[in-house]
Each structure stands twice: as structure tokens, then as C-alpha cells.
Amino acid sequence: MDKxxxxxxNLMVTRSGFGALPIQRISFEDAKKIxxxxxxxxxxxxxxxxxxxxxxxxxxxxxxxVRKDIIIATKSHANDKETLLNHLQTSLxxxxxxYVDILQLHNPEKLPNPEDPNGLYAGLLEAKKRGLVxxxxxxxxxxDNAMEAATSELYDTIQFPLSSLSxxxxxxxxxxxxxxxxxxxxxxxxxxxxxxxVASTFTFLRQFDNLxxxxxxxxxxxxxxxxxxxKNPPVLDDNMWSIINKDRLELAGDFCRGCGYCLxxxxxxxxxxxxxxxxxLGRSPYEGFLEDDxxxxxxxxxxxxxxxxxxxxxxxxxxTPNLLKRELKNYNEFYAKHVR
Numbered sequence: 001m002d003k004x005x006x007x008x009x010n011l012m013v014t015r016s017g018f019g020a021l022p023i024q025r026i027s028f029e030d031a032k033k034i035x036x037x038x039x040x041x042x043x044x045x046x047x048x049x050x051x052x053x054x055x056x057x058x059x060x061x062x063x064x065x066v067r068k069d070i071i072i073a074t075k076s077h078a079n080d081k082e083t084l085l086n087h088l089q090t091s092l093x094x095x096x097x098x099y100v101d102i103l104q105l106h107n108p109e110k111l112p113n114p115e116d117p118n119g120l121y122a123g124l125l126e127a128k129k130r131g132l133v134x135x136x137x138x139x140x141x142x143x144d145n146a147m148e149a150a151t152s153e154l155y156d157t158i159q160f161p162l163s164s165l166s167x168x169x170x171x172x173x174x175x176x177x178x179x180x181x182x183x184x185x186x187x188x189x190x191x192x193x194x195x196x197x198v199a200s201t202f203t204f205l206r207q208f209d210n211l212x213x214x215x216x217x218x219x220x221x222x223x224x225x226x227x228x229x230x231k232n233p234p235v236l237d238d239n240m241w242s243i244i245n246k247d248r249l250e251l252a253g254d255f256c257r258g259c260g261y262c263l264x265x266x267x268x269x270x271x272x273x274x275x276x277x278x279x280x281l282g283r284s285p286y287e288g289f290l291e292d293d294x295x296x297x298x299x300x301x302x303x304x305x306x307x308x309x310x311x312x313x314x315x316x317x318x319x320t321p322n323l324l325k326r327e328l329k330n331y332n333e334f335y336a337k338h339v340r
Contacts, residue, residue, distance in 0.1 A: 001042030001230050007183030009135045009156050011071050013212050016226050017045035022218035024053040032062040034220055041227045047214040049075035049106055050087045056094035064096035075106035081123035088127055102157055104137040111148055141259055141315030143170055150176045161188035164204035164244045165251055178210045189213040192258030196283050198225055200243040203234045254318055262310035267303040271310055274298055275323050278330045290339055301328040
């Protein structure tokens with residue numbers, strides 16, 4: 001499987017990485033089957049996080065015996081040095097290793113002060129000094145924060161949502177990182193499931209030689225698709241551009257990316273799904289969305305208490321409460337047409 005150098009880390013990572021958030025939804029044995037198959041087929045880069053419940057444990061359970069052959073990135077959502085170091089100790093125990101290759105700050109609302117001796121950046125440096133991590137990185141959903149992290153040159157890697165739908169402003173991050181030899185890790189490469197032609201975004205991201213996408217994989221069939229694409233990478237030709245441009249036209253404007261930072265909702269609304277139901281109905285099999293239990297979940301939007309939590313935590317500055325109301329109206333109209 002093809003590899004690239006991940007910026008100044010000099011880590012040679014496979015051009016398809018394994019995003020391990022979804023494996024928290026499956027059993028240990030199912031996770032092991034998928035993780036081992038990924039490894040056996042050449043994938044060597046695995047990205048997880050302390051926040052992803054048992055994802056780290058499943059990687060440790062499945063891959064500890066081949067630790068020397070793989071590259072592991074994890075994240076801490078801590079707010080201070082002490083908590084970050086505590087998180088790291090838990091991660092090391094879960095991953096069954098004595099070091100991680102890349103420790104990333106997990107989507108901080110603002111970049112930490114590198115001069116604060118008790119701050120997050122000091123924690124990263126302390127972990128590196130103690131040999132617990134090899135390189136330090138940061139993840140973010142806000143382009144201003146990501147660009148600031150790049151220009152600061154304090155981080156070895158930057159993880160950001162990038163796909164064939166990305167605006168030029170977001171894609172500029174790749175160029176800025178390349179100038180500074182910073183590795184780019186692309187999350188949400190399928191835009192939360194809204195990109196249904198995997199080959200189109202696969203080949204779009206392939207044109208950048210300093211970027212590795214981490215594909216969120218939960219099912220063996222999903223892994224098989226990426227393995228097949230790696231064996232025979234598609235070409236970014238006119239046909240692919242027509243697919244990409246069609247997606248860009250249909251998904252233009254403000255829409256929920258499904259990142260989940262709006263949660264938890266005190267009214268129990270499953271915001272990442274409910275807030276983009278119109279797109280999901282048009283871009284995937286819709287029958288499951290018309291079942292009674294899903295309709296009940298959509299109706300929870302009527303219980304919104306306008307607390308502002310979702311709107312205040314949205315990295316894309318969406319007016320989430322009004323978006324939800326609009327999506328419920330569209331859903332009810334769709335339901336009335338398709339259910340007799």
C-alpha cells in the first residue's frame with residue numbers, strides 16, 4: 001500500500017488511514033476482525049481519541065502484538081496540563097503501549113497559550129520530554145484555529161475536516177501546512193456520510209501529497225471498499241470532477257456536517273442526524289427513516305427548550321434550533337408523501 005511522509009514527523013503512513021471512532025459502536029471481536037484485516041492489508045495508521053469510549057481499548061486488544069509496525073495517533077480533550085497527562089496515562093494503558101506516535105489536542109475552542117506552564121501545550125511538551133509521545137498535533141473544526149495552529153508552527157500535525165466538498169478557504173490549510181512541513185490529517189472525508197461516491201473524494205484528496213485521510217470504518221464492507229481503491233486508485237478525470245461538482249451544487253450552503261459537538265441535547269434530540277435529514281433522505285436509502293421509532297426521534301425537535309447549547313457549540317456557526325425546525329417540516333412532508 002502506498003505511503004507518504006507525514007510532514008516533519010517523517011512518519012511514513014499509508015495513504016489511507018483508519019479512523020477508529022466508529023468501532024466504539026461494535027463488539028471487541030468485531031472490531032478486532034476489522035482492525036486486523038486493515039493491518040493485514042497494509043494499513044499502518046490508526047487514529048483514535050480518549051473521548052471515543054472504548055475505541056483505544058479495542059485497538060490495544062487487536063493490535064498490541066504488532067505495535068512496532070503501526071503508527072497510533074490519539075487525542076486528549078483536556079483543558080490543562082495535569083488532566084492531559086492523566087488522559088495520556090489512560091490512553092497508554094488502553095492501547096497496551098508505552099508511547100503514542102502522535103498526541104493531539106482534541107478540538108480546543110481556542111489555541112492554548114504556549115507560555116503557560118500549566119497549560120495544554122506545556123503538557124504536550126512534558127509528554128514528549130518523558131518519551132510518552134513522539135510528536136504533537138491538534139485537531140479542529142474551525143478554519144481560523146487551524147490556520148493559526150499552522151502559522152504558529154508549534155504542531156507537527158493538524159487534523160481538520162477536508163473532503164471534495166471543502167471550500168477553497170479550507171483547502172488553503174493544506175498549502176500552508178506544506179510550506180511549513182506540517183502533516184495534514186483529513187477527518188470527515190465523506191462529510192458525515194453525505195458523500196455517497198467514495199471514489200470521488202478518495203481521488204480528490206489523493207492529489208495532495210502531504211495529507212492522509214482517516215476513513216471512519218465500522219463495517220468490513222466499508223474497509224473492503226478502501227482496500228479496493230488503494231489497489232486501483234481512481235483518476236481525478238473529467239468524470240470524477242462532474243461527480244464532485246454535482247455534489248458541491250447539491251450540498252452548497254449551510255448544512256450540518258454531523259460532527260456531534262452540539263451534543264448532548266437536554267431534550268434528547270439526535271441533532272447530527274435530525275439536522276440533516278433532508279439530505280440523508282435524498283442521498284441514501286430512506287426506508288429506515290420512515291419507521292415509527294425514527295419518527296418519534298424526529299418529533300423530539302418539538303421539545304426543544306431553546307437553551308442555545310447546540311448553536312453555541314457548532315463549529316460552523318449554524319443556527320441549529322431553526323435548522324432543526326426546518327428539517328422537521330421537510331421530514332413531515334416527505335413522510336406524508338411516502339407513508340400511506
